[in-house]
Amino acid sequence: MTVVVVMGVAGSGKTTVGAALAQRLGVEYAEADAFHPQENIDKMAAGTPLTDADRAPWLADIAEWIAAHQDTGGVVTSSALKRRYRDVLRSGGKVWFLHLDGSPELIGERMRERSGHFMPVSLLDSQFADLEPLESDEDGVRISITMAPEEIIDTAVAALGG
Incomplete structure (x- = not known):
């Protein structure tokens, strides 16, 4: 089975779409x-962007989750802003990216x-500066967040082939 990685900058709706997509597919969500x-949460909450070194153990842990869900499938969120970050996630096994754009x-x-989230709006510019959209050789789809979450999920499920 495939693990879906719901990706995009902070505030793009990864949690909302990811949880609903996992429910629709009947798979585990992370x-x-x-x-x-x-330390990473504290750093971001203070308005400091994470470095690649900060992200490395986080990405490795997500890749381990992906590896553990190769037989059952799953949905996990990750900003996955750069191709090299997505390469780490792919090291866990077969993944398909849903880029919320x-x-x-x-x-x-x-x-x-929104309230209750540690990520300040002040870090949004750094997220967009780091964002490298999916390339043609990466499995996945880019979907506009101007659609309602249910429409995004319908479009993603259709693109996944189901």
């Missing part, structure tokens, strides 16, 4: 933020409206 060590203005507005 939230990428749960894999972050507290939106404008900085729309995502910034959504981030300002």
Whole structure:
């Protein structure tokens, strides 16, 4: 089976879409933020972007989760902003990326409206600066977040072939 990685910048709707997609597919769901060590969360909450060194153990832990779900499938969120980060995730096994794509203005507005999340809007520019969209040789699809979550899930399931 395939593990779906719901990717995109902070505030793009990864948690909402990922949880609903996992429910639709009848597979386990994992939230990428749960894999972050507290130091990473504290750093982001303070408005400091993570470095590649900060992300390395986090990505490795997500890749381990992916490896453990190769037989059953699963859905996990991860910003997966750079191709080299996605390469680490692919080291865990077969993955398919659902890139939630939106404008900085729309995502910034959504981030300002949400509460209870450690990621400040001030880090959004650094997220977009790091973002390397899926390339043609990467399995997955890019879907606009201007659609309702249910439409995004329908489009993703169709693209997955189911």
